[in-house]
Amino acid sequence: MNAKVHVHMTVSDLAKSRDFYARFFGEPVKVKPGYVKFLPGWSPVNLALSEGRASVGGQVNHLGIQVDTPEEVVRQLARVKAAGLAVREEMGVDCCHANQDKFWVEDPDGVEWEVYHLNYDLEDAPAPHAALPMASPVGSSTCCGGA
Numbered sequence: 001m002n003a004k005v006h007v008h009m010t011v012s013d014l015a016k017s018r019d020f021y022a023r024f025f026g027e028p029v030k031v032k033p034g035y036v037k038f039l040p041g042w043s044p045v046n047l048a049l050s051e052g053r054a055s056v057g058g059q060v061n062h063l064g065i066q067v068d069t070p071e072e073v074v075r076q077l078a079r080v081k082a083a084g085l086a087v088r089e090e091m092g093v094d095c096c097h098a099n100q101d102k103f104w105v106e107d108p109d110g111v112e113w114e115v116y117h118l119n120y121d122l123e124d125a126p127a128p129h130a131a132l133p134m135a136s137p138v139g140s141s142t143c144c145g146g147a
Contacts, residue, residue: 004039006046007063009111014051016108021047023083024105024113042076043067062104062112070101070117077103077115097122 011017018036022028025040025047038047043065067073073091080087080103088104095102102116 004044004046006048008048008050009060009109010052011049011107011109012051012053013108014049017049020085020105020107021049023085024080024107042072060111062114064114064116067115067117070119073101073103073115073117080105080115092119094122 009017014034014036018028018031021036021038025038025043025045028036029039030037034051036049038045038049040047045065067076077087077089085105090103091101093100093102098121099119100116101119102114104112104114106112
């Protein structure tokens with residue numbers, strides 16, 4: 001089974017969002033008036049964008065893509081940096097009750113995406129483990145989201 005998570009977002013400026021997501025995910029697979037679709041080969045995401053009023057139907061805290069290895073985080077980080085996107089790196093951080101290697105990007109409407117590898121759950125931390133401060137994504141006040 002080759003399942004993908006489908007996310008359909010309404011964006012305020014389709015051209016800006018298309019450019020951002022092309023640099024983050026790779027070129028779109030479908031472009032129509034008012035619509036763009038991405039199926040990145042490296043991630044199980046099916047992302048569709050439609051132009052319109054942003055924030056229709058609620059608020060997204062952030063979206064994340066969990067990868068299999070820390071090396072994959074580093075590979076994707078290098079690719080995204082080479083594409084010219086601003087990133088926030090957080091390697092070896094304790095966040096959301098787990099230790100993770102991750103980076104964040106933010107789309108033109110302020111939606112944050114994290115690409116991360118879960119190194120271990122803090123409950124399963126190697127002893128001895130000193131608690132590290134919680135990390136914060138680009139625009140949020142806590143690493144797990146919310147205030």
